[in-house]
Amino acid sequence: MIKVLVFEDNNSLRQTLKLLIDHDDDLWLTGAFNNCDHIKNHLEGDIKPDVILMDIDMPGIGGIEGVKIAKQMLPAVQVIMFTVYEDDDKLFRCLVAGANGYLLKKNSASQITAAIKDVYGGGAPMNPEIARKVMQMFKEEKSLPSHGLSEREVELLTMLSQGLPYKVIAAQTGISIETVKTHLKNVYHKMHVANGTEAVGKGLRLKIIK
Incomplete structure (x- = not known):
């Protein structure tokens, strides 16, 4: 099973993501938090995540800094940014920080779970409009x-x-x-x-x- 860790400050969306992951037989939710303030503790536990689903703007330590910390501690972990932002600056900063994928929150449930599995397999999931921006x-x-x-x-x-x-x-x-x-x-x-x-x-x- 693919171990997934979620960082999302919107309580309703975080609960939705938890249910979505819990109901997929290929995925295992290891935790869901509203910011990255204690990300080091979450990554130092016995159960290491394979994939992190990361919001960008959160109170305290946000997603871009969270990606940097995650990649420093677990270089092999795959990080998907999960956000409403499409602007070039945030996209570029996320990719430079080490993000492996970039999804917009308008994606369907099936697209989100497919992206988690894709990035775990070495892919680089992005919305088409985001891919065009990268190009x-x-x-x-x-x-x-x-x-x-x-x-x-x-x-x-x-x-x-x-x-x-x-x-x-x-x-x-x-x-x-x-x-x-x-x-x-x-x-x-x-x-x-x-x-x-x-x-x-x-x-x-x-x-x-x-």
């Missing part, structure tokens, strides 16, 4: 070498940058989900990055993808 941020960057990526690897990285989950990428390219994962692991190795979000960001900066 816009880096479109003026100077073009640099492609790190030796094959045509197929560039194709899959491009699809990942569009916020597509593995299942959709596999269906559209006619290969299995496991093959998609294998190709993307090779991409991460060649680009010297740890995950899909870093690969997409670097790919856009280097104009490997557009």
Whole structure:
């Protein structure tokens, strides 16, 4: 089961997320809190989260600082920002802090659980409009070498940058989900990055993808 930790200051939404996670057989809620004031204590426990669902603006220690702390303590943890904000500044700060995905709160229940599973598998879930903003941020960057990526690897990285989950990428390219994962692991190795979000960001900066 995928262990999920939630930070959300809206009581009603936090309860909804708890119920949503509790009712999914693949997910295990390890905790739900209204801010990151005690995030170090939550991460030092015996049960380490695999995925953190993180609001941005919370009282006390907010989400962006929370991501930084989480990544310092548990480098392998996957963090999805869960927010109403679409502005470039907050998006950029979240990605720089180490966020692995960025979801808007208008997403449906099924989209939220799918995103948790996707990021756990190495994906980089984003709303399409957020993915476009990420691409816009880096479109003026100077073009640099492609790190030796094959045509197929560039194709899959491009699809990942569009916020597509593995299942959709596999269906559209006619290969299995496991093959998609294998190709993307090779991409991460060649680009010297740890995950899909870093690969997409670097790919856009280097104009490997557009």
